[in-house]
Every structure is written in C-alpha cells, then in structure tokens.
Amino acid sequence: AQTVTQSQPEMSVQEAETVTLSCTYDTSESDYYLFWYKQPPSRQMILVIRQEAYKQQNATENRFSVNFQKAAKSFSLKISDSQLGDAAMYFCAHNTGNQFYFGTGTSLTVIP
C-alpha cells in the first residue's frame, strides 16, 4: 500500500529561525516523485518543492530545502529564515504514475 506519514500534526517556529517538517512514505516503486505542498488558510494549495527519486542531490528552492533519504523512505522539509507568510498547513506527497498520495499535514505556526 502506498502511504505517507507526517508524524507532527503541529509545529511552531520563531520568525527568522529554522524548522524541519518530517515525512516518511511507503512505496514498492523505484521511480517516483516527492512533493511538499503548502495550504494557507484560503485553502488553495501551492507547490513548495519537488524531488525526483532517482536524483541523489537534495532539492532546494530559496529558503526551502529537503533531506531525501531514499533507503529510509524519508523526505523532510527544512524552512530557513522563517517568515510570517510561511504559516500554513504543509502536506508531503508522493506519486507513482498518475496517483498522488498525501499525508495528513503539519500545521506550521510562525511566532513573531
């Protein structure tokens, strides 16, 4: 079964500090993609960062980076220099073929 587990329902971080959100997944496929999506209170989800499973190099997008451990099936998101606008629900997802599997989300609070 394809599953995605986010073990931290809620996290908080001080503005300008760094926070790491955890994600593990389970798949029997060797070729797949991993994503982090952000869902602000308005509910429109947007892509934060994407990682191809065949690439060993960790993806980075400005203040966002991932720590991808393929053998451990772990895909954590690091947010550096946290900003108030980073407050949102964050969903980890992976896809195989045309199906996408999402975790239950981590609610991130940024403290001014």
Place this chain on the structure above:
Amino acid sequence: GAGVSQSPRYKVAKRGQDVALRCDPISGHVSLFWYQQALGQGPEFLTYFQNEAQLDKSGLPSDRFFAERPEGSVSTLKIQRTQQEDSAVYLCASSPGWEGRWEQYFGPGTRLTVT
C-alpha cells in the same frame, strides 16, 4: 493568467440529493485530478483525466460518484444520493503534462456539507 477555478465554493445538500461540482482547469492543461479532503486530513485521490479520457477512477468511493470531462477542459464531479459521509472539501487540480513530475495547480475547492 487565470488559475484553476471551482464552483460553487460552498454547497449544502440534503441527504439524498444529487450535486454537481464544476472545475475549470488552466487553459491547455492536459491532466486533471479530483481529490476529496475530509476535515483535518490530506487530500485523497479520486480520479484522473488525461484530456477527455478518464484514465484512473480507482479512488471514487462508490458508484454514486461520477466524473466527466467531455471536451478535455471543464470537468464535473457528480455525486448522486448524497450521504453525510460525503461532506468534505472537493479539490480539483490541473497539470500541463501527463507525467507525475509535473506540478499540479489546485483550485480553491468546493466545501460540500450534507445535512
């Protein structure tokens, strides 16, 4: 340019009623996905279209759920004889390609409440 839009944004239905939820994807996007998001949960895959072809409907929870995309653009998700467990936010997403690596662009969702 316009993003993905969904209508209505909110829908209240009495148990047993039929509902139709509309998704307008980004123009030219090949792929279209429907998801169901229950309160406090992540989105769960319902169905996938590549142009007008429904290639995967394995996530539809029952035969009361039906989706179509007849001209390869606008899509409608229909739920017949709604039940209380159908209450959720229904998200639509479109993507410019048909491979999994392509970013999905999500709509704002339709919040369905069945009373």
